Each structure stands twice: as structure tokens, then as C-alpha cells.
Amino acid sequence: MEIDKAIRESDDRRLKTKYNNAIYVIRRALALYSIEEVAFSFNGGKDSIVLLHLLRAGYFLHKGEQSCSNGSVSDFPIRTIYFEISSAFPEINSFTYDTATTYGLQMDIIRLDFKTGLEALLKAKPIRAIFLGVRIGDPTAERKFNSLSISWDWFNATFSTFNHHKVSVLIDVWAFILTCKVQYCSLYDQGYTSIGSVHDTVPNALLCISNSSSGEGKFKPAYLLSDGRLERAGRVKKIHSSACGKLPAVNNGLEIVDSHKRSMLTASIIAVGDEILSGTVEDQLGPSLCKKLHSIGWLVTQVAIVRNDIDSVAEEVDRLKSNNDMIFIYGGVGPVHSDVTLAGAAKAFGVRLAPDEEYEEYLRHLIGNQCTSDRNEMAQLPEGISELLHHEKLPVPMIKCQNVFVLSATNVTELDKEWDCFIELARSNGSLVLMEPYxxxxxxxxxxxxxxxxxxxxxxxxxxxxxxxxxxxxxxxxxxxxxxxxxxxxxxxxxxxxxxxxxxxxxxxxx
Structure with a gap:
């Protein structure tokens, strides 16, 4: 089962422990009640997505790997309740129905208010236990049917009967989603952190990025919100002035919103090289790159130097990729045995290295008669996440793996040229926001x-x-x-x- 496998292979011990506790709770519920007596409420939000996949994993393990070996990943018989409201975001509705199709959910669609709709369902169906989801601190968190408490930081997978019996465990919502690489609603990539109706939900102002060139506001994805306690800053009452660019202004319920933080994009820099760590070579690219990022208004949060070792590169990329808008990495790119940067990046994202025919063609023209069997090794890129950025002044395209940008420069002169091409490409395709300069x-x-x-x-x-x-x-x-x-x-x-x-x-x- 892909969820269980992803958790088992993760290096996050805390996540593993919480996952095991959640699975125990789910398997206990499934042992106490028949499938017909169990249901869960799904609303398309990130919290219920985590619950869905925990339930899928728990059901798979409850039935046993041997008995489930012939079933598909979409074999999921637990009844699913969806409260469809007219004021829901279209993206939420589309995502919910697409998810139902993907995983074969048996949907009971209710178009009444929560209390009336649930009471009607209970009269018609033999449901004795239900999995629900609300965040800790929500106004509804202590109501009768609260069986799943959620905060941005922690997922409280709770099995509950309507006799108010509760068993609770905690799981980090975004750690689970990113580790298991499960699909979530696209609104979360647009700065929405807590999604209600179209009337009371806007992108979280704390994720706002000011675009100095256009005056419009862009937003970081929800998983980059640094303080989970401020998740509901996007559930607001609209007011009259503008909060970020052309978006409607909101009162976030905060006395002071730190505007300088909202206007920052952050980057980290990773240098790969045993020679730097031994003092044999002095790193000049790091300080130069810091100055370049600073000149376009970006904040550099860290410069790290790691060994020519796949695991060392992977650990550093994995640690930084979710907390920064972009990572720049250089060194360890080439045909020799110590060039492990791309392999480390692939491992950090949980993908394999695979030959890229387009990149190989560029290398063939560049190397010509010097091509050896190592040529194919050089043309292997992280599968499914690599993007080639073409520029006529560069002999080969630049490589971008999601928010990790791989630099091939080996000295400051080469870096200057590569950076100029990067900025030119970024301006033309809008892939990089140029901030107000310091x-x-x-x-x-x-x-x-x-x-x-x-x-x-x-x-x-x-x-x-x-x-x-x-x-x-x-x-x-x-x-x-x-x-x-x-x-x-x-x-x-x-x-x-x-x-x-x-x-x-x-x-x-x-x-």
C-alpha cells in the first residue's frame, strides 16, 4: 500500500510514531464495527485528505496484505459523507469529486445543514461510528460530533461513537501530505491555509509576496506558513482597503501583521564539495550568490556546505526545500564518481534518476568525440520533477527540480553568466518574483x-x-x-x- 510504504521509508521518526498510533486507532475502530457501521466526513480540505489516506492505509492493514494483494488502491468501502454547499469553492467541489473517482469512494452527498443532514443520514443508515475533522481551536471543536481535532501543525485522528467515546492521536498534516506525495486541492498552492466558503475565505496575508514590477500580489503555498497558529488568518471578514495588490482586503484578526515578513521571499544555498570542507578550495560562489539574491530583494536564510555524498545532499535538500521558496545548489555536477548532486536531489524528492533524451542531446553536441559511457550518467535527471531552462548563451540548459535550482558554475565568472541568463529567463516567463530591493x-x-x-x-x-x-x-x-x-x-x-x-x-x- 503506497501510503504505508512512504511512511515506512521516511526518515521522520516522529511522523512514523504518530502514524502508527493513528493506524492503531483506525484498526481498533474497524475491529469493533462492521464496514457498514463506519463512515467518515470528507470535505476536500487538507485535513480530511490526510484522514482519507490514513483510513485507506488502516483498512488495508486491517484486512491484511495477503487478502488485499488482489485489490486495487481504489478499493475503499468505508462510507463517505460529503456536505455540498452552494458557497463552496469550485476547486473544492472538483477536487472532492475527482478524489471520489480516483479512490472509489461511496459518496453520500448531503445538501442540508450539518446537524439536520447528519441526523437524517443516521436514521437511514446503520452508522455507529464516524470519523470527522475539525481543527483544535475551531469554534465547533467541542460540539457533540467532534471526533477529529485538527490544527495546522497536528492531525488528531480520532475514532468516536455517538456516545462521545474518543481516542486521539496526532499527526503533522503537511509532513504527512508531503512525505506521502498525496494530491491536495490547488487552492493550498495559492496561499489559502484554511478553506471555508467563498464569502469568508481569502489567501492568508502572511503568505503574500509583493511583486514590485507589476504591483500585484502573489502567495506562497500553504505549507510554507511558518506559524501554524495563524492558519485561520485566511478565514476573515472582508473590509474596504487593499491588503495585498489587487486582492480584497481582510481583517486577519491580528493586531499587527508583520508586513516586512509578507514581502520577503527566502532562499537557501547549498555548496557540495569535500574540497571546501577540507580547506583545499575556498568557496567564492556562496558569497557571490548571496549578493545576487540580496540585490533582487530576496532573503538568504542559510548557506550550507555538505560532503560529496548522496545521503548528505539528500538530507540537506529535504530539510530546506519545504521552508524556502527556492534552493540554489552547486558543486558535484558532472561525470565523475564524486558528482552526486542530482542523485541527492532525486533522493530528497523520493524519485529516481532517469535518462533525459533532450538533455543527453545537448551533452552530445557539447562533448562530441569525447563522449564515453559516462555520457548517459550525466544525462540522468530526477524523474518527473526536472525542468530544463533554455538560454541561447548557455551550452546546456539549466536544471530546475521543483524549487531546487542546480547551478553548473564552477567559478564566479561562470556564475555571473549563468545568473544573468537565469534572471532574463525568470523575467520572461514569470518564474521568479523580483522583490523590492533592500x-x-x-x-x-x-x-x-x-x-x-x-x-x-x-x-x-x-x-x-x-x-x-x-x-x-x-x-x-x-x-x-x-x-x-x-x-x-x-x-x-x-x-x-x-x-x-x-x-x-x-x-x-x-x-
Missing amino acids: ASKCLTTKLSDVEAAQVLSKLSLEFPDLYIGCYRKSRHEPIIIRVEGKDGARIESAVNALYKKSRAGAFSEIL
């Missing part, structure tokens, strides 16, 4: 480190949206203070506040 001011001080620290600590608390950092070019030179952000007025305010907090002449601007 602005900054630099100051120096005559204060001692201790005196400066006290003033700057207070300033950082007053201006949390700005980066306020300190450094020295050498031990005997004065401290340099860098105030950086995307709002020039805020930077100016911070500098003026710094002058007011210290004695005259203590700080001076570096022009």
Missing part, C-alpha cells in the same frame, strides 16, 4: 562595545522589521552599524531614533 544606511560610533550594545538593543526592539547589525573590518577599527530594510522611511526613522537615544556625536553616518 535599502541601507551605515553608521560608525565612538562608543565602547558595551555602551553601543545597550542603545542598539533598544533600537532593535523598536524597529523589529529592520535588520540592525554590527561588525568591524579589523580589531582596531571602530564598529560599523548597518541598518537595512525595504522601507527607506523606516530606515530614516531608525537612524533618527538612534541619534536621540545617544549623546550628540556618538553616532555618525558613513557616506
